[in-house]
Amino acid sequence: MSKVFAGPQSLIPVSVLTGFLGSGKTTLLNHLVHAPEMRRALVVINEFGAISLDHDLIARSTDDLVVEMMGGCLCCTIRGDLLRTLRDAPWRFARDGTCWFDRVVIETTGLADPAPILHTLMTDAHLATLYRLDGVIATVDAATGMATLDAQEEAIKQAAMADRILLTKTDLAAPEERAAIERRLRAINPAAPTLPVLQGAVDPASLFDAGLYDPASKTNDVRRWLQAEAYQGGHGHGHGHDHGHTHPHHHDVNRHDDHIHATCLTFDEPLDADGFERWLDILTLFKGPDILRVKGIVNLAGQPKPVVIHGVQHIFHPPVLLDAWPSEDRRTRLVFITRDISAEELRETLMLLTSGIQRYGLAGFVEGLLNEGAPALAPNQAGA
Numbered sequence: 001m002s003k004v005f006a007g008p009q010s011l012i013p014v015s016v017l018t019g020f021l022g023s024g025k026t027t028l029l030n031h032l033v034h035a036p037e038m039r040r041a042l043v044v045i046n047e048f049g050a051i052s053l054d055h056d057l058i059a060r061s062t063d064d065l066v067v068e069m070m071g072g073c074l075c076c077t078i079r080g081d082l083l084r085t086l087r088d089a090p091w092r093f094a095r096d097g098t099c100w101f102d103r104v105v106i107e108t109t110g111l112a113d114p115a116p117i118l119h120t121l122m123t124d125a126h127l128a129t130l131y132r133l134d135g136v137i138a139t140v141d142a143a144t145g146m147a148t149l150d151a152q153e154e155a156i157k158q159a160a161m162a163d164r165i166l167l168t169k170t171d172l173a174a175p176e177e178r179a180a181i182e183r184r185l186r187a188i189n190p191a192a193p194t195l196p197v198l199q200g201a202v203d204p205a206s207l208f209d210a211g212l213y214d215p216a217s218k219t220n221d222v223r224r225w226l227q228a229e230a231y232q233g234g235h236g237h238g239h240g241h242d243h244g245h246t247h248p249h250h251h252d253v254n255r256h257d258d259h260i261h262a263t264c265l266t267f268d269e270p271l272d273a274d275g276f277e278r279w280l281d282i283l284t285l286f287k288g289p290d291i292l293r294v295k296g297i298v299n300l301a302g303q304p305k306p307v308v309i310h311g312v313q314h315i316f317h318p319p320v321l322l323d324a325w326p327s328e329d330r331r332t333r334l335v336f337i338t339r340d341i342s343a344e345e346l347r348e349t350l351m352l353l354t355s356g357i358q359r360y361g362l363a364g365f366v367e368g369l370l371n372e373g374a375p376a377l378a379p380n381q382a383g384a
């Protein structure tokens, strides 16, 4: 928690375009590259296997737009190729001694799990001085998306990790088919707007600036980014503090997204900083693969400023210490999209650690656990 990320205004925004095979990523990019927002963009394309020679974008690789091709599977060669490409790009594409491009879009292969790409962007110290993750855009085919989500767990991950979901090929889907997939996507990822797209035609303004930093206001815009209210339309209104979407029971019980929980946890009282940090460590250590996305604004005891956290699986972006609370609302709000981890489990384990460490100190808490076992510090006894 000690590293604090600073200076987002000078960093180049990176958008990650993901989506299953044939779901319309290239069609979208071919449309997008004509937009003024892409005038000085670096587009990094990763295709598994041979790159189609009639890829329109190759023809568009001109003075104005640079298209970098990377072979191989991005999620397997991530530590090498993408890192090198992004590290070298500012000087490779420099003009008059300065970095020429002002935006990066990475198109991933349809088979890719987007997590390693996000991890690279979030953790490499050198990249962190050049780039900021602007957002994840996922294309989902309105006609075949249901079957893809049923069969391919990667497709669920892509939707769960997205900041924007683009529902493509809406011309090929019957209205009820489209409504069903929209419902399903909202349940997987309630905060990501689902935007219909025909033949790639999309307004770039609806795709970009999805990150914490808002170039329009030149500040970190937590409310727009966190979208905590989106999780509150589901179940559990009014009473507890956990709001989220659970999935209605389906006959095909093995559907991957029956395991997905989208939840917002809210805490009225400041949290013990040590307990919170240790809880995140333990959670990511043991449950990392099942944490698809976490975002949050956290009120830590003794820290007057809010801390913003952002993680994908076991990797967290360095926390951001904001100058001030964005509103009067000083509650901790954590939004989670997880696989097989319920809101209750998240809340109870967090309360156990923060209350236990606050009350007994770390050494006393651990000693208590060793001597008496966890029941002695059960959540309802630990002040939850």
Ligand SMILES: Nc1nc2c(ncn2[C@@H]2O[C@H](COP(=O)(O)OP(=O)(O)OP(=O)(O)O)[C@@H](O)[C@H]2O)c(=O)[nH]1
Binding pocket: 019, 020, 021, 022, 023, 024, 025, 026, 027, 028, 109, 110, 168, 169, 170, 171, 172, 197, 198, 199, 200
């Ligand atoms: N009918 C219809 N077809 C579309 C639409 N968008 C894309 N397509 C078609 O869908 C096919 C796949 O689109 P691509 O853009 O190549 O998809 P992709 O996600 O880049 O595919 P991969 O590179 O294989 O992962 C192409 O034949 C497109 O012309 C749409 O809105 N409507």
